[in-house]
Amino acid sequence: MYALKSPRFGATPPRHAWTIESLFASRPVEPVGAGCAAIWEGDPATEVLQVASGMLRAQRILFDGRRAVVGFLGPGDMIGLCSAETHLHSAEAVTDAGIRRVPRRMLRAVLERSPDLRPAAFAQLRDAVCAAQEQFLVLLHQSADERVANFLVAMARRYAGEPARGMEILLPMPRADIADYLGVTVETVCRSMTKLRAQGVISLLGPAHVVIERPGRLLARAGEPSAVA
Amino acid sequence: MYALKSPRFGATPPRHAWTIESLFASRPVEPVGAGCAAIWEGDPATEVLQVASGMLRAQRILFDGRRAVVGFLGPGDMIGLCSAETHLHSAEAVTDAGIRRVPRRMLRAVLERSPDLRPAAFAQLRDAVCAAQEQFLVLLHQSADERVANFLVAMARRYAGEPARGMEILLPMPRADIADYLGVTVETVCRSMTKLRAQGVISLLGPAHVVIERPGRLLARAGEPSAVA
């Protein structure tokens, strides 16, 4: 996805006072109610947005009216970096969320002024491209069951760490969002989840609350090469 | 596609002697026979490669042994820019081709030394991300027929211009490459092409030689919003 994880400069702190992180930190947090849009597809891309809390989804309306969810954005993730003149996607809040906005001019100025930051920014953008590629390949060549398993693993990795027995995965977004993200229907997402539950791979405490029972099998379903049953 | 089109600085020529284009132009052209690999997936990414002539395909072997074609590279396209430590894809010649190699160090040095170039390079990378996103969405949400039509349109736009009646599209790559690129089987690609021919949208002078008969219909099949039948 093109969502960028918040940069970590802990290992090699920059010699300049202005970092991207501090830039965002200096901005006020703007609340966005669940279901509300933070930015609109087609609007002029004058600012970059970082999620402070909650979760947003980046989405686009396709030519035929269908909706495509491009990614889910959690705390630290940014959106709008890759936009050219206008935003390519809308960003709507899945849950109540908080965001910070930074004008692109400001961001550009920071990058201009601190040469140390540029390689990091460049590497980040590059990594985003790689991640998008990866996701792209996975989704394009996998079956619906594999996509769902893959999604669960990705959500676990992002917010809880490497899948382990008993680990809880929270899915704050409705099934329809997951479906539009994976390129399948809501019913198929349900069936895949049900199948995973029936096979003892996961258990469902509720629609939004998944518990990993057999991490090995889950990874195997997701198409991980090194997964052991 | 993460392949980057060759930059055009014609409109605003750089004030520095060293441009990315001139950097590549200063390197010798290395011939690559059809079927041979120019770079290998997993190899250390020490250099960036630009196609001088012919066509290459960027591909990857997936965990389950299937092959995924990530993109096709024509003259001016680059590969290896987005790689981190090691190359994520192999690049094999579809036809006899010529390539130029530039060490990444050198490229980085040029970017460091000429501030004018950086926005352009950044914009290019950004555009590549957008294009990849676009392709990703299209392929994920379209049917096999739409994918094939879309591919034909993309090939036409890239090497011949906006689809027009009588325009010839050359497909130097075998059907298997197209199939692995679109995420469908060879047979499906064939059937879709046959269907387009039967409907008078295209005609086939040979497997690699397509002529557009009804550009409007072709665009409509590709899922273009403004297409007129």
Next chain:
DNA sequence: CGGTCGGTTGAAGCGCATCAATCCAAGTGG
């Protein structure tokens, strides 16, 4: 002439979409 490889066409089966019904939890109003 036989052999191989890429392309095309045909027949059968599976996977996912579609349509439809049901279930469940959370509101909402009497």
Next chain:
DNA sequence: CCACTTGGATTGATGCGCTTCAACCGACCG
């Protein structure tokens, strides 16, 4: 407090699209 409503999640039944397996065709080559 309970009947009613509502939206999301789930399950079931059916159809279509693509894959799979198989055969055939044509070009190229030894």
